[in-house]
Amino acid sequence: MREHRGAAHDRRTDRPLDAEAGLRADLRADCGECFGLCCVALPFSRSADFPTDKRAGTACANLRTDFRCGIHDRLRQEGFTGCTVYDCFGAGQKVSQVTFGGEDWRSGPPERARLMFDVFPVVRQLHELLRYLDEALTLPAARPVHADVRRALDGTERLTRLTPQELAELDVGAHRQSANVLLLRTSDLVRAGAGRGKKKDRRGADLVGARLRGADLRGASLRGACLIAADLTGADLRGADLIGADLRDAELTDADLTGAFFLTQPQLNAARGGAGTRLPGTVTRPGHWTPKD
Structure with a gap:
């Protein structure tokens, strides 16, 4: 994965922050470091969000050989609104460059491609959870649970670096449920100080x-x-x-x-x-x- 040179860093994690939104850059999609996983691994159905059907594991017709979208600048006009509201929270580049070491799904055996497509949604859920836990650490009102949130974040980080086989077998729902207890407590603490009544x-x-x-x-x-x-x-x-x-x-x-x-x-x-x-x-x-x- 390319280094984000010159970026501001999160003092809590020493990871680069997104200059626009103040978020960790590794929790935002970097399509240039991904092998178009969301365009292949995920299915979609003809609806208000998509003009056609696509099965999971089948490449979108708009995916180019360089793993870029051929209609990225006109997705809404072409009826692919669903693509414009999707974010992998950085899971795409993590799976592409870390979990599979930069080996893309096109150049290897079908078994590797299938495993990559199975792993991507799992890591995406973990990265979304990291996004929430990371934000919880920025909320002063949630300071009483920050130590527990930090432990949950570190544990989630470790899970994202499991082997492909381990990730494919991970009970990500159970892990999310455990972390959700902390997010609920965070919510109670923050909302208690918002407004009156x-x-x-x-x-x-x-x-x-x-x-x-x-x-x-x-x-x-x-x-x-x-x-x-x-x-x-x-x-x-x-x-x-x-x-x-x-x-x-x-x-x-x-x-x-x-x-x-x-x-x-x-x-x-x-x-x-x-x-x-x-x-x-x-x-x-x-x-x-x-x-x-």
Whole structure:
């Protein structure tokens, strides 16, 4: 994997930070170091997100011989919106360059390709978990659990460096469930200091198309909430927990997400927003949104 020279480094991990979003660079996709794994290993079905079907383990028709996307600059126009809201959290380059030592799936035997495709989703889940644990360590209110979070992060890091065979057999769900206890405790600590009054618990709530314009959701738990096409125009989401919330086509124009946590770039890319949308420093403003003034 190429070294990220000249980048700022996370003092907690000595790993490079993403200059735009203040995140560890190794937890953001570097497609130039990946063998197009998301374009091959994962399936998709004809829908609003994709114009056709593709089976897992079959290369997308748009994948070039150099492992780059042939329509990357016009994915939305071509109907591949699903690709624009996907992020492997750096798992692609980890599997390509570390787990398989830079050997791509095209040049080896079919068995290696199949193993690589099996391992990629596992490492992707581990890297997503690393993303949340890493953010938890930046939240001052969660300091009482930082030591435990650090141990969980280190343990997860070690799992990402298992052999391909070990990764393919890993019970990643059990590991995520164990770490989730810490993330829940983190959420309670952070939300306790957000805004005033009783904190709304909307965990797993069905809020499809909900009219939440101007809603006071400060310090709310929206973990796993389905907010597809919800109108959150001008809503106050400061200090809200957004882990796993489905924000596809949610309207975030003029919403305030300052201090919202466990919000990932794929979630934000799937939503709609504008110049007045206020965002936490862990994400960047999507290019398809109205430019910020």
